Amino acid sequence: MTKLKVYYAHFMGIYNTPQEKRDIATLEALGLDVFNPNMPETQAMVDESLKTMTYIEMFDVVFFSKVRESEVFAFKALPDGRIPGGVAMELKIAQEENKIIIELPSGTHSRCMGKDDTREYLRDIGER
Numbered sequence: 001m002t003k004l005k006v007y008y009a010h011f012m013g014i015y016n017t018p019q020e021k022r023d024i025a026t027l028e029a030l031g032l033d034v035f036n037p038n039m040p041e042t043q044a045m046v047d048e049s050l051k052t053m054t055y056i057e058m059f060d061v062v063f064f065s066k067v068r069e070s071e072v073f074a075f076k077a078l079p080d081g082r083i084p085g086g087v088a089m090e091l092k093i094a095q096e097e098n099k100i101i102i103e104l105p106s107g108t109h110s111r112c113m114g115k116d117d118t119r120e121y122l123r124d125i126g127e128r
Helices: 018-029 040-049 055-069 085-096 115-124
Strands: 005-009 033-035 072-076 100-104
Touching: 005 018, 005 055, 005 085, 018 033, 018 072, 018 100, 040 055, 055 085, 072 085, 085 100
Parallel strands: 005 033, 005 072, 072 100
Antiparallel strands: none
16 A cells, blocks of 8 residues: 655744654644655755755745645644745645645644633633
């Protein structure tokens, strides 16, 4: 059985961290073949491409092409829920290509509401 290829988009600030390792382990546990852009060969492609291309051209050749080649797109937002610029550009390509999209949990401790918070929210939006 062939594994689905997943592009793992994440903020460069978590490259080479335990969080990156946990995210990759999660995706692999789902049976996915992970492409992690945080690889020396990818950085070499970036460096080489920038010698003759603009930043956006390089992004298309190096990163967007990998998003297009993958069946699944997984991304990690920042703990406050915002999506960094590079990840957002890759997400847009994944959406345009109708990829399966997975958002890896981030900042769930600050985003989870208790029963009372949920009831108050529902009252505020007119549902209760």
